[in-house]
Amino acid sequence: MAEDKKKEIDVTVTEEYLKEKLYKIRGKRVLLDADLAEIYGYDTKGFNRQVKNNIEKFDEDFMFELTDEELEDLRYKNCTANISSKSRYNPHVFTEQGLYMLMTVLKGPLAVKQSKALIRTFKKMKDYILENRDLIGQREILQLSMETANNRIEINKINSDMISIEKQAKSSIYVVDNYIGLRTLVHLKNSPTGVDIILFSDNVGNNKLHNIEFADFCKEYPTVKLSMKKTGGIFHDRFIVLDYGTADERVFLCGASSKDAGARITSIVEDYGISKYAPVIATLLKNSTLILPQ
Structure with a gap:
């Protein structure tokens, strides 16, 4: 580079x-x-x-x-x-x-x-x-530095947790989130090579993620197999699904938008009731429309 x-x-x-x-x-x-x-x-x-x-x-x-x-x-x-x-x-x-x-x-x-x-x-x-x-003022600058130092451990841990989750995928990563942003893409660049990544969101064009940012990301990281599908606004939940439809399938519930991972204190929890998500993902795959890349 x-x-x-x-x-x-x-x-x-x-x-x-x-x-x-x-x-x-x-x-x-x-x-x-x-x-x-x-x-x-x-x-x-x-x-x-x-x-x-x-x-x-x-x-x-x-x-x-x-x-x-x-x-x-x-x-x-x-x-x-x-x-x-x-x-x-x-x-x-x-x-x-x-x-x-x-x-x-x-x-x-x-x-x-x-x-x-x-x-x-x-x-x-x-x-x-x-x-x-x-x-x-200078005193507040010092206070800001102290607060940043105290919070950085927790923030970096959440940031690391999300990256760690994505690195565990073997065949696919599905991210369901109507509030994705550039941070979402930045986290996904750490995914294993060859893993299919689908973002289910209606977020493009709503001052959250621009088509140009998506295109630039794909150009800069050509090995990341990334696409985005429009859901029609039927889902609002935020979760990440690894290796859907395989024996390795895992589901993680996100307490906040994926674009905020590493930026705000939140939680990402694995849900072991995988079967209840099968109809949700099946509906998404059936009814969503590919919007990026064209």
């Missing part, structure tokens, strides 16, 4: 620089992905790839994609905003929590240097931070 870091532009992080790059969206002060990419010496695509590879760390209050309306409003109010007209995706923006989580993802001498500069600059911006309370 080509190296993600394309630029070595050494941006000097100052109070003036950050004030020009901060925008208020959904009541939060945020930084654009393109501006953060510039700070850390990446092109925007390479920067977002780093985030995508660690997507389990970025909940929606850490990072979110702008809607078409938000993008248009940002362009109208900030004509100098760093927004590419050629990108197929709307920009992603990062809140203060996302910024500090980002510092745990990006590595290398430049990343360390710029992360230190960001922390020091935010400290100098104390008056600005108090005026804009969506940003956090």
